[in-house]
Amino acid sequence: MxxxxxxxxxxxxxxxxxxxxxxxxxxxxxxxxxxxxxxxxxxxxxxxxxxxxxxxxxxxxxxxxxxxxxxxxxxxxHGGAPQPVRAAAVFQADKKINVPERRGPNWTMALGVALAIVVVFGMMRVLGGSGDHVQTAGVRQASARPSVPPNTPITETPKPSKSASSKSMVTVQIKAKRSSYVNVHDAEGRRLFSGTLKAGKTSTWRTPEKVDLVLSDAGAVSVLVNGKRVKGLGGRGEAVRRSFEAPKQPTRQRAR
Missing domain, CATH: 1.10.260.40 (lambda repressor-like DNA-binding domains)
Structure with missing residues (x-):
């Protein structure tokens, strides 16, 4: 066994x-x-x-x-327990530490820097007009990525490829009758969704070629693929892994 x-x-x-x-x-x-x-x-x-x-x-x-x-x-x-790290490799007591000599503040340099800041600010006010905002050409402020709180599903929207319009698409819709863990990947292995789908919620994904689906409780959800309900998905509490491919596009014949 x-x-x-x-x-x-x-x-x-x-x-x-x-x-x-x-x-x-x-x-x-x-x-x-x-x-x-x-x-x-x-x-x-x-x-x-x-x-x-x-x-x-x-x-x-x-x-x-x-x-x-x-x-x-x-x-x-997974290849055995990690090797312990010796304290001697981390703390080297015989290594000499150079402490920089403490000096008093250089008031001449500080005064020069403050004067330069005042001059630059005055030039910006003159050149920029009466407004308080400084315009920057071709520069966009990058927004920080919001942090994901605990127990929040992780959803990533895949970037559409150049050839996506020419590929067959598959649409998967999942409705949760009870809260259930759902994991969805596209044909290239990119994660479309990973987390708990709450009871009563419905989510839909549309992606080229194929969708890989992992359900922790197959009896807790109903699945529609391209508008058709999937039968015999699994029972209550049964973990399943399924893949659904897009319908093949009919080949065009050349006219003679």
């Missing part, structure tokens, strides 16, 4: 303990999306091996598994 993976062990232990992913998330303070990904053996959202080992230990303790034994199995699957 083939042994279970770490993710399958965590999922089976959680279900045996009668816990939901939300309850495990509240107990460990780990986002639900990361726990769902870990149960699918995807540790890319953990932020590296160090944090992945910590997440495995915390989730194993919450679902009733032996934390150290589970981390040991994780290390065996």
């Amino acid at each position: 083939q042994e279970q993976s770490i993710g399958a062990m965590l999922a089976a232990a959680r279900q045996s303990a009668g816990l939901t992913v939300a309850q495990v998330s509240a107990a460990t303070r780990i986002r639900e999306a990361i726990i769902h990904a870990m149960e699918q053996d995807d540790y890319g959202q953990c932020g590296g091996q160090f944090y992945a080992r910590g997440h495995v230990r915390a989730v194993a303790r919450a679902v009733g598994l032996d934390p150290e034994a589970t981390v040991h199995l994780y290390d065996q699957e």
